[in-house]
Amino acid sequence: MSALSINPPYPVFTDTEGQPLEDGYIWIGVANLNPLTSPIVVYWDAALTLPAGQPIRTVNGYPSRAGTPARLYAGSDYSIQVQNKNGSVIYSALNDNGLNGGGAVAVNAVGNGVQTIFNVSSVPMSIYINGVYQNKNTYSYAGGSVIFSQAPPQTSVIEFLL
Numbered sequence: 001m002s003a004l005s006i007n008p009p010y011p012v013f014t015d016t017e018g019q020p021l022e023d024g025y026i027w028i029g030v031a032n033l034n035p036l037t038s039p040i041v042v043y044w045d046a047a048l049t050l051p052a053g054q055p056i057r058t059v060n061g062y063p064s065r066a067g068t069p070a071r072l073y074a075g076s077d078y079s080i081q082v083q084n085k086n087g088s089v090i091y092s093a094l095n096d097n098g099l100n101g102g103g104a105v106a107v108n109a110v111g112n113g114v115q116t117i118f119n120v121s122s123v124p125m126s127i128y129i130n131g132v133y134q135n136k137n138t139y140s141y142a143g144g145s146v147i148f149s150q151a152p153p154q155t156s157v158i159e160f161l162l
Helices: none
Strands: 025-030 056-059 062-065 078-083 089-096 106-110 117-119 126-129 139-142 145-148 157-161
Antiparallel strands (some): 025 056, 025 078, 056 062, 139 145
């Protein structure tokens, strides 16, 4: 029997306190450039036929299409900036591909409520615990290991995008 990964259907963006980002802004742009000044076309569908206007707004942490949670797709690597409703930057990366998974390798682990150090093969582009993005100030990387400031909860699924 093969194992199937069960993933949340939609990405969740959080504020600096780890709470779902309400009324936030998501900007997607040319890789290695500022996404606010160099946006690219992103889409609501994997076929890349339904363009999403930017900035993409969040509702309860989810990218929102007409008030409904939605997935986002890009046809290439991209930069991203996530802002709260006041325009303060929550997250920014000049070359990220975590929204569509293109080129990223996902490595999963399971939290036990105690362990804070997890070995990985390279610096993670992003980390999700139970589908929730982890702010970069909640962990560090050294010597092939990710070190969390607090142990992920017992039975939580930790996804490292490398």
